Amino acid sequence: MMPLDDRDAPLLTLLRVGRIFAPAPLEATEVLIADGRIAALGRDLAVPEGWPVRLVEARDLTAVPAFIDQHVHVTGGGGEGGCGTRCPEITAHEIASMGIGTVVGVLGTDGISRSPANLLAKVRGLRAEGICAYMYTGSYRVPPPTLTGDVQRDLAWIPEVIGLGEIAISDHRSSQPRQDEIERLVSEVRVGAMLAGKRGICHFHVGDGKRGLEPLRRLLTETEIPAEQVIPTHVNRHRDLLEEAADYALAFSASVDVTAFEDPGEEGLSGFDAVSRLLARGVPVEHITMSSDCNGSLPEFDAQGHYIGMRVARNTALIADWQRLVREEVLPLEQALGLISGNVAQVLGLDGQKGRLAAGFDADVTLLDGDLQPQQTFVSGKRVHARDDSP
Structure with a gap:
């Protein structure tokens, strides 16, 4: 073999690791990557003599599917306290250093100074830096801002x-959409996605308002829209909402998304606590996902809804909560991986290419050490992050 370094663009990459969770544990200890996809998994894989190959020796690390974060304010969120409270953009390094290979960019409260076009430019910039990035069209607002003037054309x-979001419901910052407006939006997304061959999910921001998930329960009860079309997020912002989310998931066999809050406050629950409670309520792990909401704003309001302060979310809590679920044996590693990988790929309609380590799938691989800390991240076979002490 002709070893190459990261400055080259090899035809092949061979990862030699200690263990592979794909997400189920495999006997294989090697991953052969060709043209951005996994060509084979096995032991003692042979490459013809003279073929250009990058050899990555990481026998003390565990290979898992690279993580997927379906809710990232890649252009920054915020603005609820004026222009001086706009949050910064996220960098490719900040994403990849957490073992995340794929993100979905989202606009939030601010659909004025930030636009779908701005979001698309950032998504394409991240792709140029090696991150697999997608986006939701729209923002909190109804009717939503779009790229082409029409949600279906965007899709x-x-x-x-890959969908519409984050549409805000049960929140004083939302457009207070009527039930018929919600139904019309979701229906348009469904048809547009069908024409595009996409899943086309509607990603709903759920605030702490008294209506909670009622608009989505009505949507699934009163229309023919399938549950897989809508994903409520931030369902752990307070305990009553999480209990409602458990009932919603069980009643409709629906998925719910937990936010890994850095500081959930007195009313909210951490990602760890929220997943633990959902599992205790009998929600199947396959119907639970976790996301970071990173670089979004964490505004504070008083009882009258007046802005009083702002913090910026990060993606470190997502990985920390996920690690804790494994370390405290709430879930075994192979099931916990679904929360930030396979389950998310299923929700987004990317499960034919991401969320698993298997021949033909995208070569999105994260290498973890014994403490479950990401040491190296590969996206489409390209190493986009390696800690200083990684080989």
Whole structure:
């Protein structure tokens, strides 16, 4: 073999690791990557003499599917306290250093100074830096801002657009959409996604308002829309909402998304506590996902809804909560991986290419040490992050 370093663009990459969870544990200890995809998994894989190959020796590390974060304010969130409270953009390094290979960019409260076009530019910039990035068209607002003037056209003609979001409900910052407006939006997304061959999910921001998940319960009860079409997020912002989310997931066999809050406050629950409670309520692990909401704003309001302060979310809590679920044996590693990998790929309609380590799948691989800390991250076979002491 002709070893190459990261400055080259090899035809092949061979990862030699200690263990592989794909997410189920495998006997294999090697991953052969060709043209950005996994070509084979096995032991003592042979490469013809003279073929250009990058050899990565990481026998003390465990290979897992690279993580997927379905809710990232890649252009920064915020603005609820004026222009001086706009949050910063996220960098490719901040994403990859947490073992995350794929992100979905989202606009939030601010759909004025930030736009879908701005979001698309950032998504394409991240792709140029090696991160697999997608986006939701729209923002909190109803009717939503779009790239082409129409939600269905965005889905049909913009490859990076995989759904609509984050539409705000049960929140004083939302557009207070009527039930018929919600139903019309979700229906448009469904048809547009069908024409584009996409899942086309509607990603709903759920605030702490008294209506909770009622608009989504009505949507699934009163229309023919399938539950897989809508994903409520931030369902752990307070305990009553989480209990409602458990009932919702069980009643409709629906998925719910937990936010890994750095500081959930007195009313909220951490990602660890929220997943633990959902599992205790009998929600199947396959119907639970976790996301970071990173670089979004964490505004504080008083009882009258007046802005009083702001913090910026990070993605470190996502990995920390996930690690704790494994370390405290709430879930075995192979099931916990679904929360930030396979389950998310299923929700987004990317499960034919991501969320597993298998021949033909995208070569998105994260290498973990014994403490479950990401040491190296590969996206489409390219190493986009390695800690200083990694080989």
